[in-house]
Amino acid sequence: MSWYQDNPIMQPLQTLLHQREGSLTRALLQQPAGFGLGQLPQSQLPDATTDMVCGFCSTGCGLKVHLKEGEAIGLSPTTSYPVNLGMACPKGWEALRVLDAPDRATTPLYRADKNGRLEPVDWDAALRLFTGRFRQIQEKHGPHSVAFISTGQMPTEEMALLGAVAKFGMGLRHGDGNTRQCMATAVVAYKEAFGFDAPPYTYADFEESDAMVFVGSNPCIAHPIMWERVMRNRRSPEIIVVDPRGNETTMYATQHLAIQPKTDQTLFYGVARLLIEQGRIDEKFVELSTTGFEEFARFVNDYSLARTASETGLEPNQIERFACTIHEKERVSFWWTMGVNQSHQGVRTAQSIINLALMTGNIGKPGTGANSITGQCNAMGSRLFSNTTNLLGGHDFKNADHRAKIAGILSMDESVIPTENSWSYHEIMEGILKEKIKGLWIICTNTAHSWINQNLAREMLSRLDFLVVQDMYHNTETAQMADLVLPAAGWGEKEGTFINSERRIGRIKKVRRAPGKALADFHIFQLVAEYWGCGEQFRRWSSPEAVFEVLKECSRGMPCDFTGVQNYRWIEEQGGVQWPCPEGMTAPVQERRLFEDGCFYHADGRAKFLFEASRPLTELPNEAYPFILLTGRGSASQWHTQTRTAKSPVLRKLYPERPFIEINPADARALKIAHNAWVTVESRRGRMRAMALVTPAVRQGQVFIAMHYEGTNQLTDAVFDPYSKQPSYKACAVNVKGGAE
Incomplete structure (x- = not known):
């Protein structure tokens, strides 16, 4: 038993949150397949079901989607899927509901004047603006003055097509993904x-x-x-x-x-x-x-x-x-x-x-x-196939043999493949400040909310000559800053595969139509290629499943080899397939681990011990900023910037709408801060308001704020690991002040 479990002064808000989430989750887990559908009129009951994996986190749960005349009307966990075994968390149960939000992006939007409003345009105009403005920037500032930032939330086939079109077709050297923030x-x-x-x-x-x-x-x-x-x-x-x-x-x-x-x-x-x-x-x-x-x-x-x-x-x-x-x-x-x-x-x-x-x-x-444990639903797919910092299939841009192999598979001239790695996410952002990046294409991520030191991040984005945002919703913090918004379909409105935390390839399917003129990201990338003039290079990439076949060949001979995966249908029949699954592995065991033979992937077959002297925090508390701020997930019902989870009334009821800060009782007494009182939290970079949750869950001198709220990253410090270039979101110095402002 831990002190936290049996402490009699455990504060009521934290306890309430735990009980509310726990009770709902248990209730949902205990429901039979098709939960809720029995209350529908007979004429509205499903006439078919189909199985696919969830589109929130990296767990990769199997969901049974209930269909009426080909359209999804409900879902329940798949009892036979080896990942979740008939269970789902609140986000999974609400996965369809968030697609029905009134603020879905349904048509391209263009801001003709930096101080003007986003106005609807048709796809032809949007694509001409997209390609025309980016070409103008390249002509004026050089071929590498345009970059893209991708995501770990799209299907593998979409992110691979994006990376190939951008780098091999459009000649963009620099592109990274929001997986840089987590993995x-x-x-x-x-x-x-x-x-x-x-x-x-x-x-x-x-x-x-x-x-x-x-x-x-x-x-x-x-x-x-x-x-x-x-x-x-x-x-x-x-x-x-x-x-x-x-x-x-x-x-x-x-x-x-x-x-x-x-x-x-x-x-x-x-x-x-x-x-x-x-x-x-x-x-x-x-x-x-x-x-x-x-x-x-x-x-x-x-x-x-x-x-x-x-x-x-x-x-x-x-x-x-x-x-x-x-x-x-x-x-x-x-x-x-x-x-x-x-x-x-x-x-x-x-x-x-x-x-x-x-x-x-x-x-x-x-x-x-x-x-x-991976974060986003397809961060593993992004790590291997986004073509950002790795060449497709875990290959190396700097390796001539790897470039020749991929060029041969793709039937492309090897000269179109970059010979050096892309800048990382933070280098692209810094490149804006240095006036080396003037155009940016952001796909399925919310940089203006999620990037570290948010105020500086927004300043960076505001300096761009042209910002294109491609997203499900037209009102994300980043879309509100865009010059051009491209409306994209979401999970459940397109086809492809995800790779989960345990390396399991799973299917997603189109079970409903995207709203308005929104298109699957896959089709947007195809259109960009056509309007850019490089469409001929990607004729083989005609559908997600066609791209899957291309990626199989890219994986051949690599540790992630999945050439033995026959097709999409076979993935479903197997209950998902973990890599490696090389050609000839006709019936893989459902749950497999690596290194059972004691052999690793270095040339000598051995793993390496690696080490370096530990270093203190980069920003230590002082008299002006006496607390260390910790950040992390606040609820099983929230997801990242809440772009999707905030669209569900059920999920919103399960987490605090207002930001809260956990503070130790001794610190609260010293500052005369009462439970549920509003406080101001301030760092060297920004400030936010939050409600005080007085709790021994945090030690004296430390405070905690959930990562999901917009204000949290106004506080965080733009410090990065020297090897991975990943931001250090978890610890910086802050001050806490009680009373109204």
């Missing part, structure tokens, strides 16, 4: 350690672990169906949470290691030293399957128990118990999400977790692994 750290950590971006686990590992270590991860809220898999574990596992803040997951923890913010890297080095000193390593696995262990052992010798306790704020006995648990349990799995990835030293922190798994042999076996 870049894990990508780089895996590539450097394993030789490829390869999350090794399957969801069955949640049920088969003897100990689960969650680092900067709150799956009870962020990935509730994964948490349901944890609850199915019959091995009485230890649940260890490494997080500065008490949260919904720590309520179930057997060990809550409430470290000082961003000291997890120090903790794992200190634990590694303890295990080495006590001879508690898997010497055979280390010798046969890894390199660099001796250097790592010498390095962590500096991380004594006393130093580790001092820097992390933990008691020595907590650290020793943690190390002992890792040694004593047969199957230990390590899981991390944004608390690690969104850090100034995220890559090395992720690798400190990987090092613990390697040195104890906890990888490649049931219930083990160094496991990064």
